[in-house]
Amino acid sequence: MSQSVKRAARIIDSIAAEPKSIARLADEFDLHRSTMFRELQALEEVGYARRRRDGTYALGFHLVALAQTSLESIDLREVAAGPLRRLHKSVGNTVHLAALMESSIVYVDKVEDANGVRMYSRIGAPVRPHCSGVGKAILANLDRPQRDAILAATDWKKYTENTITTRSKLDAELDDIAEQGFAVDDGEFEDFVNCVAVPIITRAGVVGALSVTAIRMVQDLETLTARLPLMQRTAAQIARALG
Structure with a gap:
């Protein structure tokens, strides 16, 4: 140093x-x-x-805000640990937990697929907000300035044929997500992987999201969306514990 x-x-x-x-x-x-x-x-x-x-x-106030955000993300991971693992035990697929931290979204916990299938994601790594289930689930529940701040650094890279590469198309999908209460990643970062995600919303607003992810050939989106009621109950349980 x-x-x-x-x-x-x-x-x-x-x-x-x-x-x-x-x-x-x-x-x-x-x-x-x-x-x-x-x-x-x-x-x-x-x-x-x-x-x-x-x-x-x-x-400075920015440093204080960073410290508070860090504490909140730690609280989220600690509070969510039990419910996340119970969800994983029920579904068997890879389960992710992402947290909203200032102007970014970060993976803060992950439980791997019970069958040993490894996913690209890594705890502590930033989420690609335009082509991930957790990213879109969080973005859909933010106001315009917060959404702008998170998307400011997005490169809009086209990872697969299904990747959204324009702000207008993303905003249109986020409107649908906000209305239906969940987001999907339909092979948008890796074409052989799909996931379903739900936001974690407390009285203070959205603080994170959780997702269930699977290899498309093993479980498609229709199969994963059948798990939504369990996922939504898990997200609600975490939100209640956070207050």
């Missing part, structure tokens, strides 16, 4: 303990005040520090 990154991390730790002035921080880190000012400016630009009215510096 570079010295500048280490120093920035230590400055964040310092102002997290209590708000401090430039002079006090400069003394603490044995830096010239102008150097410390530049360090704080850089942290302020990305929302990791903020200057208070009294001239001291405290943690």
Whole structure:
């Protein structure tokens, strides 16, 4: 890790303990005040520090929001662990759990197919929102600004013949998903894989989604959609536990 990154991390730790002035921080880190000012400016630009009215510096709101989002995703994984595994025991297929984190969607848990069929997805990896069941299930339950933020970095790559590659087509499908209460991935990322996904919606709004995934030749979408009542009960149970 570079010295500048280490120093920035230590400055964040310092102002997290209590708000401090430039002079006090400069003394603490044995830096010239102008150097410390530049360090704080850089942290302020990305929302990791903020200057208070009294001239001291405290943690920035963006950093606080990131911490809160991280805690929420941890809560989701912990709360969902039991219900997710009971769902897996009932269906046998690969079960995914994805969480909404700031302006991205991330896989936070996964239980592999009971028959040993491995899926591409990985815990901690970002979800491709335009061609995944969990991604579309979450997007369909977000307002326009939140949806825009998540899709801003989408490359709209055509992975298969069924991949949606335009915003207008995706928005039209998201309207249908919002109305019917579930999303599908009909071979949109890998043409031999399909899945059904349902959102997890608390009083605060959508926080994530869960899905059941299978190789198309083993179980098609019609077979997977028959599992929707069980999936929806599981999602509702998780949502109630989250409050």
